[in-house]
Amino acid sequence: MRVLVCEDDELIASGIVAGLTAQGLTVEHVATASAARAMVGVAEFDVMVLDLGLPDEDGLKLLKQLRQQGLETPVLILTARDSVTDRVDGLQAGADDYLLKPFDLRELAARLHTLLRRVAGRSVNLIEHGRLTYDPSSRETTLDGQPVDLSRREQSLLQALLHSRGRVLSSEQLKDSVYGFNDELESNALNVHIHHLRRKLGNGIVETVRGLGYRLGPADGAESSK
Amino acid sequence: MRVLVCEDDELIASGIVAGLTAQGLTVEHVATASAARAMVGVAEFDVMVLDLGLPDEDGLKLLKQLRQQGLETPVLILTARDSVTDRVDGLQAGADDYLLKPFDLRELAARLHTLLRRVAGRSVNLIEHGRLTYDPSSRETTLDGQPVDLSRREQSLLQALLHSRGRVLSSEQLKDSVYGFNDELESNALNVHIHHLRRKLGNGIVETVRGLGYRLGPADGAESSK
DNA sequence: CTGGCGATTAACCGTCGATTAACCCGGCGA
DNA sequence: TCGCCGGGTTAATCGACGGTTAATCGCCAG
Secondary structure (H helix, E strand, C coil): EEEEEEEECCCHHHHHHHHHHCCCCCEEEEEEHHHHHHHHHHHCEEEEEEEECCCCCCCHHHHHHHHCCCCCCEEEECCCCHHHHHHHHHHHCCCCCEHHHECCCCHHHHHHHHHHHHHCCCCCEEEECEEEECCCCEEEEECCCCEEECCCCHHHHHHHHHHCCCCCCCCHHHHHHCCCCCCCCCCCCCHHHHHHHHHHHCCCCCEEEECEEEEEECCCCCCCCC | EEEECCCCCCHHHHHHHHHHCCCEEEEEEECCCCHHHHHHHCCCCCCEECCCCCCCCCCCHHHHHHHCCCCCCEEEECCCCCHHHHHHHHHHHCCCEECCCCCCCCHHHHHHHHHHHHHHHHHHCCCCCCEEEEECCCEEEEEEEEEEEEHHHHHHHHHHHHCCCCCCCCCHHHHHHHHCCCCCCCHHHHHHHHHHHHHHCCCEEEEECCCCCCEEEEEEEEEECC
């Protein structure tokens, strides 16, 4: 799951990023409204955390604008202000939840999970693909009904592949969904994780498309029948 | 984009129709399974929204039947039920996505857009030639509906041939489109690739015109009867 | 019958992905 | 606090595949 955090206070931001990352989420962080706008333009996020007190523009104004442009991602706003009108304004601007500063990190995590579940939980909560199932909300994977223990990176990899059934994903795209945009990676770490995934889930799961990238294998667990 | 909504509850249906129309979609609404069947028979839709609780027939049964008849339109099902077996049943019946009632209208719109995107990305530039299809965007080739793996060179060769239907292409022209203009090639590598193409796609696909070059065979997979 | 062109096949080579091992770091328990 | 443990990354090496070359075959035409 990808989260966009828009917060200018470096200290708070790093706390949020660390906390959410530990929860297995992939987090992007920006510090200004314009950066957030740019980010939303180029990538899809599952949920957004927005601080109202941004240096360059009022967060509410930004939110309203994004909603007008058709952004449907759930948004949780952070604010130091506390008045009834502020809350109402926030919700009217299109926020889905709000949190007052200072806040407890665990509280934030819990609320985000609620939002994510609201999105995921109302629809197919369980992704099935052949012998595999993956439940994004509980982050549980099973193979032939047996639970499989996947590490954080392996999970995001699998999730990215499941999310775009059958399409080939370049290693660039995979890198973006497993790591953020920021982190540059100049090694074959992805290969290694894919290798681990295959070791745990069997060879039919991930197919290599030479020169292009990887994709999910066919749903009927048939091994390569070349 | 055309959407078929099959939903018997008048209130819900009008909400959906209004919401989707506002998104710029063209919406047709029917209230019964038989009406849906009739509609599908006479018009093409890009995506279908199907309520499982229809008055005259079980939605799942309808869906299964439509799939058996070869309907490939993506289908999102709506249901009040919520259990793992129901979800699995829905997906196995051929649904592409799943939403529980009550649902958020924005959520529905977002999911439909995802489905539409999936379809649009898939078939936009599909080139057909007899038993062959080639999709330049996903670089997928199928023969009689079966996917065929082609290597990079084989693909560009096939693409060049498909691109100038029937015209004879000299080996110079083929060389230019497979390699750049720059690269000089001193061997019969092209011949070898053509050989490989024929091995994978059958002999009728590429015809040799002695002394001139090659061209695509006739669309009706008939072998050259000379 | 023979020359030549294209087909076929096999061998070689380079590149890319797979695999494995080592190292690094953070968390946790002793 | 120290040291172990597990996951993540880096790096080195292996191996398979695709691409090219080249040798040989077979067919058609002159």
